[in-house]
Amino acid sequence: MSGPLSPWQQRLYTHAAASLDGGRMGHGLLICGPAGLGKRAVAERLARRILSQQRGEDGEPRPNDRSSQLIDAGTHPDLHVVSFGPTKDGSKLRTEIVIDQIRELSQKLSLTPQYGSAQVAIIDPADAINRSACNALLKTLEEPAPGRYLWLISAQPARLPATIRSRCQRLEFRLPPREESLAWLQGQGHSEKSAVEALDAARGHPGLADEWLREDGLALRKAVADDLAKLEKGQIGVVETAQRWANDELADARLRHAADLVLAQAATAGLTDAARLNKLAAWFDAANRTRDLLRTTVRGDLAMVDLLLAWAGGDRARAANTARN
Template sequence: MSAAGFSPWQQRAYDQAVAALDAGRLGHGLLICGPQGLGKRAMAQRLAQHVLEGGRPAGEGRTAQLLAAGTHPDFQLVSFIPNRTGDKLRTEIVIEQVREVSQKLALTPQYGAAQVVVIDPADAINRAACNALLKTLEEPAPGRYLWLISAQPQRLPATIRSRCQRLEFRLPPRAEALDWLRRQGHDAAEAAEALDAARGHPGLADAWLREDGLALRRAIARDLARLEQGEAGVLETAQRWSDEHADARLAHAADWVLAQAGAGLTDAARLHKLATWFDAANRTRDLLRTTVRADLAMVELLRAWAGPDRQRAAHASRQSQESRE
């Protein structure tokens, strides 16, 4: 079966799972892992449709309609839920959610003979919830499937990982990724640039191309170069970076610095600076989620990148220009 709209890497993972399922080799627990943005959840939902239809060819029947509407009684997607005040989502999957999963899997399926629960992202399950989940994994019932989706499976306890079969998504070959990006309607040259910037990750490259992320990344690289060369000031740059795209700017900046560090540099001092600043950029992203003023946090971060000597040079250059005017 060809899953309409699937990328080649999604199709490969789907075919592998279906082959294991049809051969009776797909166990109760499945850990679907790999880089974020490769379509793991969509593949899991299509696989759930195959399971709930009893392996019959997928169509536009009742199962597909109920899954599309999110109302199939034998399928449950577990993710972040609102906090107690309801003003934002939790950042963890909590024990109450896992207990609901256990209760659901103890019930008789309403349609057919199978139930499927998908937890995404599984690496966000907190410690107490992991302990509860372990009991569910240790006591499987026939026709009950518990699938964990994770971009960081190493964050899951070894006791959880050891009780799950592993289905891994990997970055595709460059030629396949470029062909897929072109079929999404992207210009070939821009697709190649975005794919290289994303270090071979087609999902990330596609998102950047659709949301002007590539243009933002170019601007970030220019800003960092100008700061380092003393051609721009920290304060004005920090003010520009403290807009509604602040988190995206920092994500691009950290990723760009990481790419520079992996570009075959042999200068130990330069590598140390890149590694230190990469950590600082990620800490600043965390600060932006608090009540700290974004512009002040940006100033400290960008000052560390520019260094005091460059900033003194930039300040002197601006004063000289102002005196001439």
């Protein structure tokens, strides 16, 4: 999300700014909640407020504030953003945040700020920090210097060690009320009918609904649902479907849609069909594990074959694919 803050972002920003101005914001802050609700935008707006040198009566940076200009240019020396860095050979980005990145960040935070009296560090996504890096981060959280702010952004905070979570205040994003989400979606230029359809498909998540409406996500979602239904009935082959799902830039999106569709099925299965519910729950977990595998060196099509084979029914699917070949 970009531009003005959405209503739910503004509420959380106002709350955090009041804590900041009242001296109630500690060194560590865990900004968490579902992906796509704009956590990073709120963190960056807070960083502007902290690092600004010229503020209005409302505490917000003035239009000609030099710090804001440096942040816009990506060159503010006291704002540090840590995310996925390049591999040693520089050929691609890492799939985790490593100890060298955290050590470098800790060293920067130990130095005197170059502008004003504060430094802000944002780690996004914090749940991608590996174990060694977590240990290094814990030391930084335990020994804060005055005027240093360390903010962790995470859609899956449970993946962070309890020792880190316990040392952070929490700013938690939740799905906003339906009417607010619909009004916001229409404000983004979507028709009421499209907004309702997308928000229902996204189970009340306005960020996902907006993304799907802008990027033909609903069409992809319907195609994934059709493939899952045909696979379960043996009407299409596992291998060719896996290759089609894995061999373009939409692989992760397909798996996200598939997991979400299966989760919706599990909700309707309820207690009426225990065997079906168990299958859906196991496959939901497997789909999310496969999403993680796609970020590694594992061949995506092979990982996808295993996943779709489980959905199609194992031995029956193998027999059908053998017959086709």
